[in-house]
Amino acid sequence: MIRGLYSSATGLLAAQTQSEVIGDNVVNLKTSGYKEESTSNISFPSMLVKRLGGNRPSEVAEMGEMGRGVGVDRLSISTIQGSLETTDIKTDLALTTPGYFVVQTPDGERYTRNGHFQLDSEGMLRTTDGYDLQGENGPIGPLSSEFSVSADGTIMDQGNRVDRLRIVEVPVDSLQREGQSLYSTTEAVQESAGAQVQQGAVEASNVDLSGQMVKMMTVMKAYEANQKVIQTQDELLGKAVNEVGKI
Structure with a gap:
């Protein structure tokens, strides 16, 4: 019973982790370049249960396997392309193919699809x-406000x-996500x-709001x-403890 x-x-802890991931996805629905995350559960190894004592005290009878619960296996990131939103702002850039922009942070190189x-x-x-933002020759600039970027970058x-x-x-x-739209590897x-x-x-973010709502209801149940x-x-x-013990 304790087991x-x-x-x-x-099961409660796994559901809580899943709800946190879903909530994070919904919060970042408007975050440019954000990639939807999802979790998968994994079962802990089962135990073979045996019953001692039958017709003879030394008899051992197998009763089957007993599960020991579940846990969150890992987070996976969806790489589906988000929709493109036209801003007509020269400093806004969008990748229309797979890949990531490279930026330099105090902790080293990081990767992003957020083109703001x-x-x-x-x-x-x-x-x-x-x-x-990094170019092939390092940090990009100085630039005037009239710079342009061709399709090949x-x-x-x-x-x-x-x-x-x-x-x-x-x-x-x-x-590995860091913050809202930066990744490391x-x-x-x-x-x-x-x-x-x-x-x-x-x-734009590739989060499917309706899909997240369905997942949230499943997790809540x-x-x-x-x-x-x-x-x-x-x-x-x-x-x-309180009743059987009195007999």
């Missing part, structure tokens, strides 16, 4: 958090070629050869079911 409480508790960039007072192209300013955007491909399974990245960029647009099981087991345990 049943633990098993049901793991801006020019700082020195004409350097940065993220809204102040991280330098080449940056022109006043008739001169300044640089070309550095766009990389990152193994999906190695992506422990694996090697590859330069993207055929990346395409659209200036004056941004990629699973949470309630495990909660009821715990309450039932607690009542049975109370009776075993």
